Amino acid sequence: MNASYLRYAGRxxxxxxxxxxxxxxxTFVVISVLPGDPVTNTxxxxxxxxxxxxxxxxxxxxxxxxPIAVQLWQSLSHFLVGDLGVSLRSNLPxxxxxAEVVPSTLALAASALAVALVLAFAIAYGTQxxxxxxxxxxxxxxxxxxxxxxxxxxxxxxxxxxxFQLGLFSVIEPDSAWATFFAAVALGIPVSxxxxxxxxxxxxxxxxxxxxxxxxxxxxxxxxLFAKHxxxxxxxxxxxxxxxxxxxxxxxxxxxxTIFGRTGIGSLVQRxxxxxxxxxxxxxxxxxxxxxxxxxxxxxxxxxxLDPRVRTEPxxxxxxAGLGEAPEQPILERQVSVP
Amino acid sequence: MTTTHAGRWAGRTRxxxxxxxxxxxxxxxxxxxxxxxxxxxxxxxxxxxxxxxxTFLIDSLGDxxxxxxxxxxxxxxxxxxxxxxxxxxxxxxxxxxPWIAESWEQDDDATEFTLHLKNGVTFSDGSPLDxxxxxxxxxxxxFGAPDAGISPIGLFPKTYDHAEAVxxxxxxxxxxxxxxxxxxxxxxxxxxxxxPKALALPAEEQADLSNDIGSGPFVVxxxxxxxxxxxxxxxxxxxGPEAVxxxxxxxxxxxxxxxxxESSTRTGAVRSGQADVAYNATPQELDSFKDQGFVVAVPRxxxxxxGYRLNTRVAPFDDALVRQAFQHGIDRxxxxxxxxxxxxxxxxxxxxxxxxxxxDHSDSFAYDPELAASLLDDAGWTEGADxxxxxxxxxxxxxxxxxxxxxxxxxxxxxxxxxxxxxGFDVDxxxxxxxxxxxxxxxxxxxxxxxxxxxxxxVGTVASILTDAENGEDxxxxxxxDPRTNKLRDAVAQATDLxxxxxxxxxxxxxxxxxxxxxxxxQIVQRIYxxxxxxxxxxxxxxxxxxxxxxxxxx
Numbered sequence: 007m008n009a010s011y012l013r014y015a016g017r018x019x020x021x022x023x024x025x026x027x028x029x030x031x032x033t034f035v036v037i038s039v040l041p042g043d044p045v046t047n048t049x050x051x052x053x054x055x056x057x058x059x060x061x062x063x064x065x066x067x068x069x070x071x072x073p074i075a076v077q078l079w080q081s082l083s084h085f086l087v088g089d090l091g092v093s094l095r096s097n098l099p100x101x102x103x104x105a106e107v108v109p110s111t112l113a114l115a116a117s118a119l120a121v122a123l124v125l126a127f128a129i130a131y132g133t134q135x136x137x138x139x140x141x142x143x144x145x146x147x148x149x150x151x152x153x154x155x156x157x158x159x160x161x162x163x164x165x166x167x168x169x170f171q172l173g174l175f176s177v178i179e180p181d182s183a184w185a186t187f188f189a190a191v192a193l194g195i196p197v198s199x200x201x202x203x204x205x206x207x208x209x210x211x212x213x214x215x216x217x218x219x220x221x222x223x224x225x226x227x228x229x230x231l232f233a234k235h236x237x238x239x240x241x242x243x244x245x246x247x248x249x250x251x252x253x254x255x256x257x258x259x260x261x262x263x264t265i266f267g268r269t270g271i272g273s274l275v276q277r278x279x280x281x282x283x284x285x286x287x288x289x290x291x292x293x294x295x296x297x298x299x300x301x302x303x304x305x306x307x308x309x310x311x312l313d314p315r316v317r318t319e320p321x322x323x324x325x326x327a328g329l330g331e332a333p334e335q336p337i338l339e340r341q342v343s344v345p
Numbered sequence: 346m347t348t349t350h351a352g353r354w355a356g357r358t359r360x361x362x363x364x365x366x367x368x369x370x371x372x373x374x375x376x377x378x379x380x381x382x383x384x385x386x387x388x389x390x391x392x393x394x395x396x397x398x399x400t401f402l403i404d405s406l407g408d409x410x411x412x413x414x415x416x417x418x419x420x421x422x423x424x425x426x427x428x429x430x431x432x433x434x435x436x437x438x439x440x441x442x443p444w445i446a447e448s449w450e451q452d453d454d455a456t457e458f459t460l461h462l463k464n465g466v467t468f469s470d471g472s473p474l475d476x477x478x479x480x481x482x483x484x485x486x487x488f489g490a491p492d493a494g495i496s497p498i499g500l501f502p503k504t505y506d507h508a509e510a511v512x513x514x515x516x517x518x519x520x521x522x523x524x525x526x527x528x529x530x531x532x533x534x535x536x537x538x539x540x541p542k543a544l545a546l547p548a549e550e551q552a553d554l555s556n557d558i559g560s561g562p563f564v565v566x567x568x569x570x571x572x573x574x575x576x577x578x579x580x581x582x583x584x585g586p587e588a589v590x591x592x593x594x595x596x597x598x599x600x601x602x603x604x605x606x607e608s609s610t611r612t613g614a615v616r617s618g619q620a621d622v623a624y625n626a627t628p629q630e631l632d633s634f635k636d637q638g639f640v641v642a643v644p645r646x647x648x649x650x651x652g653y654r655l656n657t658r659v660a661p662f663d664d665a666l667v668r669q670a671f672q673h674g675i676d677r678x679x680x681x682x683x684x685x686x687x688x689x690x691x692x693x694x695x696x697x698x699x700x701x702x703x704x705d706h707s708d709s710f711a712y713d714p715e716l717a718a719s720l721l722d723d724a725g726w727t728e729g730a731d732x733x734x735x736x737x738x739x740x741x742x743x744x745x746x747x748x749x750x751x752x753x754x755x756x757x758x759x760x761x762x763x764x765x766x767x768x769g770f771d772v773d774x775x776x777x778x779x780x781x782x783x784x785x786x787x788x789x790x791x792x793x794x795x796x797x798x799x800x801x802x803x804v805g806t807v808a809s810i811l812t813d814a815e816n817g818e819d820x821x822x823x824x825x826x827d828p829r830t831n832k833l834r835d836a837v838a839q840a841t842d843l844x845x846x847x848x849x850x851x852x853x854x855x856x857x858x859x860x861x862x863x864x865x866x867x868q869i870v871q872r873i874y875x876x877x878x879x880x881x882x883x884x885x886x887x888x889x890x891x892x893x894x895x896x897x898x899x900x
Contacts, residue, residue: 041784044408049496063491096570097409097494097552103570165610170617177614178400178603267605269572276606277571280779281408 015303022299029295030085030288031078037284038074044094044281045070068094081288091285095278100289103274108293110181111270114189114262115255119248121187121194126201126244133206134213134236135228146206152199157258161192161265180268189266193258197251204247208240242309249305256294397898398599399621399880402611406571406604410554412539413485413495419871422534423624424574424602426890429539429559432460432479434586435532435802435887439647439701444586445474445538445560446531455523455841462514466584468540470558476510481541483508483518494548498535500806502527503815523839525846526805533802534888560584562595562894574602589884589895596897612875615639621877621898622891628685628753634875642874643688644885647700648800649807650692651751652865658822659793661741666724668861672710674717674768675761677866684756685867692865694854702804702850709858710865717768726769734769744773746786748796750871757866758796790822798869800888804850808837811857821862829856 045068049061065071069080084091090100132145168174168188175184212218213236221231260272271290278286407418412429415421432446446460466474487505489497504522511517520527530536540558543551550556554568562585563576582594603620605611611623612630616637626634631641655662655671662668677691690698693705726734726741734741745762747754755776762772777785786792801807812834813819823830833853840846857863872889879899884892 041781047779047783060489060491060497064494064496067492067494092549095408097411097414097548098570099549106569107571162607162609166613169619170613173617176619177605177610178402178601178619264606265610267603267607267610269569269604273571273606 018299018303018306022296022303025299026292026295027082029291030082033288033291034078034081034284035074037282037287038077040282042282043070044283047281070094081285085288085292090289093278093283093286095281095283095286100285103286104271104289104293107270107274110268111256111259111263111272113181113186114193114259114268114270115252117186117190118193118197118255118258119251121190122198122201122251123248125194125198126205129198129202130205130209130240131232134209134232149199149203149206152195152202155195157192157196158261158265160195161189161262164188164192165266177267180266185266185268189262189268192265193255193262196258197254200247200251201244204243205240208243209236212236212240245305245308249302252298252301253294256297391899393596393882393897395596395598395897397597398601399597399877399893399896399898400601400603400619401622401624402603402605402614402620403624404604404606404608404611406574406602409552410557411495411548411551412537412543412557413489413498413535416535416537417499417533422888422890424554424565424576425534425537425559426561426886426892427563427576427600427894428557428561428565429537430466430474430561430584431536431538432531433528434588435529435647436588437644437647437885437887437889438699439529439802439887440588441529441532442586442588444532445479445584449528451528453841455525455527456520458518458520458527459511460516460518462516463584464514466560467581468558468560469564469579470540470542472540472542472558473513474538474560475513476516478541479516479538480508480510481544482536482538483516485539485544486536495551500530500533500801501535502530502806523841524805525840525843526803529803530806532887534890563600566599572604576600576602585894589892591882591895595894597893600893615875615877618877621880623875624872625752626873626875628689628873631686631688631873631875638878640874640876640878640880641688642876642883642885642891643870644872644874644889644891645697645699645868645870646800646872646889647802647887648697648869649695649797650697650865651754651757651796651798651867651869652692652695652863653745653794654797654820654863655861656790656793656795656822657826657862659791660739661726661743662793664724665861666720667726667741668864670717670720670724670768671765671770672717672858672861672864673713673720674765674770675710675864675866676712676714676764678712679764680757680760681867683760684753689870690868692867695857695863695865696804696807696854697868700804702847704851704854706854706858709855710861714764714768721769728769732766732769733771740771741769742771742773743793744775745794746782746792746796747774747776748798749777749779749782751796751798751869754796754798761866790819795820797863798871800871802887805837805840805846807850808834808853814838821857823862827860830860830862 045065046061049064062071069077081091090104092098093100093103096103129145129148133142136142136145165177165188169177175182175188177185179185180189218231218235221235226234256271259270260276262268263270263272264276274286275290277283278290401423403420403423405420407415407421409415410421412425416425430445432444434442434444436442445463445466447463448461450459451457460479462474462476462479468474468478472478483505486498486501489495502520502524504520504524506519506521508516508518518527538560543556543558546556554565554574562579562582564579566575566577568574577599578595578597580594583592585591605614608625608627611620612626612634614620615623616639635641653671655668657663662671681689681691691707693707694703696703698705721734721741724736726736728734745758747758755774758774762774765772786795809815809817811817811820812831813824814831814834825831830853833849833856836849837846837853840849858865870889874891876883881897881899883896884894886892
């Protein structure tokens with residue numbers, strides 16, 4: 007298993023590098039074919055009153071007069087040695103810009119994920135343990151409700167009530183604990199809906215299994231049954247969903263950061279997109295690609311730990327396996343069981 | 346093709362999101378109003394005293410901090426105004442007074458100026474702000490360093506030749522043509538004095554605001570790109586402009602400029618007392634703020650009014666009668682009462698009425714639908730069954746392009762379209778975001794009109810903008826076709842005496858408006874401040890920036 011894991015990890019790593027490079031090139035091409043660039047856009051602002059010659063000299067300083075293929079090659083060769091270049095908008099090194107915003111987004115995304123998981127598990131627990139007549143129906147409606155309310159609506163309402171009316175946090179200090187918590191709530195709610203839906207389906211499925219009936223017949227209370235027997239197998243698909251929501255957390259961060267006045271990756275992207283700041287966008291897209299690939303890889307690795315039935319070796323369908331040789335293509339298979 | 350669609354789609358999506366956010370903001374604001382305003386508006390005023398910290402919420406902190414490239418940014422100008430000084434001060438009515446230059450002279454043909462500097466002024470890095478430093482700054486403003494990515498500052502006179510330090514406090518500046526606008530330009534937001542050490546740094550290091558050393562009443566304590574700038578008072582500052590009526594260091598200890606992109610969050614924070622000033626509130630919110638005792642400041646900048654410049658080379662504005670009909674067909678009172686509040690005033694000319702040389706020409710473009718209709722009749726445009734006028738089988742069509750730099754522009758264009766529609770125009774509106782607008786509208790000489798929002802500090806610069814002289818922008822597509830305009834332009838640009846120039850400027854305004862090259866709408870307020878009533882004695886300069894050098898906080 008170790009050797010196959012290593013080979014598997016190696017292959018995934020190569021795949022990851024390819025994905026990141028493709029993301030880099032793709033971003034470059036997409037932004038480059040859009041009309042205009044930040045330098046010329048600023049210079050052409052009529053308030054400046056520059057001559058064509060002045061504009062041409064400045065544009066040439068930034069290398070923006072080169073053919074796109076040349077610009078791409080230069081940018082790519084710098085990227086491969088870890089040089090992310092200089093922002094066309096702010097003239098600051100891209101590494102500095104990204105490093106400044108990562109902690110804030112990380113804090114927001116991690117808190118949002120925590121909020122989402124707590125909410126999802128609380129709702130799921132409720133659907134199994136509350137008296138059927140009162141709570142359950144209401145609780146089961148929560149995920150669709152959560153999904154249908156846009157995060158910015160929740161965000162603005164939270165600010166209105168908790169910051170402006172109750173004074174619990176200040177919009178001037180968006181990185182304070184309370185401000186981060188409420189931003190995380192706004193961002194986490196839609197994510198919690200997806201997790202809760204999968205979890206509820208899993209719990210419903212598991213609680214109909216024979217082993218659950220046996221456990222109940224032996225006098226196990228609903229709460230203990232939930233904690234000891236149902237939760238673990240039902241959590242399997244949650245891992246997959248959580249890995250997939252990373253993209254959503256990063257995307258949602260854009261809106262939530264803008265509303266809460268946080269300076270994170272989302273707001274950096276927003277500023278860079280509106281000014282077509284190519285070097286920054288490429289760095290952020292590459293970073294996002296790395297995060298996405300890594301998180302999904304982690305999900306794959308956690309999976310077999312949660313459920314021993316998940317195979318890390320392929321089924322011995324070929325004759326080779328029958329001969330006792332190691333399988334050539336180890337596959338990690340996620341058995342997402344949605345009844 | 347794909348690119349166009351992508352751009353348009355992005356613009357549309359962005360607008361849709363903004364519209365949604367805006368709509369919600371209105372709802373939440375209404376809720377906030379219902380819930381009650383601030384604790385109290387504060388009764389007594391008291392005496393100015395030291396101490397206090399204020400927070401200023403702003404919707405953007407601009408792009409780069411390279412002083413030359415950023416000083417005219419309407420966002421970063423707030424910070425530069427506190428960190429750096431200027432040679433002269435220009436107040437809100439365009440009056441020029443001493444600042445770092447305590448006096449100046451010019452020769453008879455306005456090509457040589459002598460500036461006498463205050464003694465003992467230092468940058469916050471300890472280096473002297475002397476004649477040498479001023480010469481370096483003048484060169485940087487005029488020429489920049491294009492090969493190092495540093496642009497010259499916009500609107501600095503192109504006639505600048507060189508400057509020399511005569512002694513420690515005397516600078517002689519030479520121009521290759523009369524440049525009466527030179528001294529007022531020194532008070533423009535672009536002309537900020539920066540330590541020569543900082544000017545010598547490469548672009549990447551100048552882009553770090555902490556390296557950009559000025560001589561102003563505040564210094565940069567900390568800053569974070571796209572997030573905030575914290576300024577703290579400079580204790581040994583003692584060379585503020587006399588005109589603001591305060592000497593010595595500032596009263597306030599710190600000013601924090603914090604970027605909050607969402608407008609309702611900015612104003613909500615001021616309403617709830619979490620911040621002291623919110624920049625760029627929407628006109629519709631202002632009355633409710635005033636009712637609740639907040640201070641609302643809507644200083645006008647010196648510059649052009651908001652209006653349309655009409656392209657005499659493109660139909661239908663190649664006909665003076667149609668241009669005049671357009672001018673007389675706009676109901677400015679309706680625009681003011683629908684889009685704005687009482688704080689806005691109608692245009693009286695093509696330049697704002699606080700410009701010293703502005704004269705009232707409102708009669709030449711007054712709203713008169715009957716006159717407008719008869720002008721169109723005279724021009725041969727006859728009304729069809731659908732209400733749209735036609736001539737030789739062609740419809741009287743035109744497209745307006747709302748200026749994305751003015752938030753109220755689209756609402757104004759919609760009203761204008763309605764008003765002109767009643768006269769028989771077929772008006773279409775094409776709204777673009779800033780980037781697309783720059784691509785398709787800004788330099789496009791094939792469009793029949795362009796909506797103007799534009800500041801200037803000295804009316805002398807106007808002449809070169811309006812025509813094609815000196816790389817001018819040829820606003821009306823006149824070229825050499827109108828000798829009178831060009832003659833008046835030369836009289837303004839080459840004037841060596843301010844009174845003479847004022848006369849020519851008056852004639853120029855009259856001529857341009859009579860020919861209906863320009864259709865004024867309203868005077869522009871581009872900077873709107875909503876402020877905590879306990880903050881007193883804020884000053885606003887000629888480009889409508891708030892200065893907190895003179896401001897103090899009530900206990």
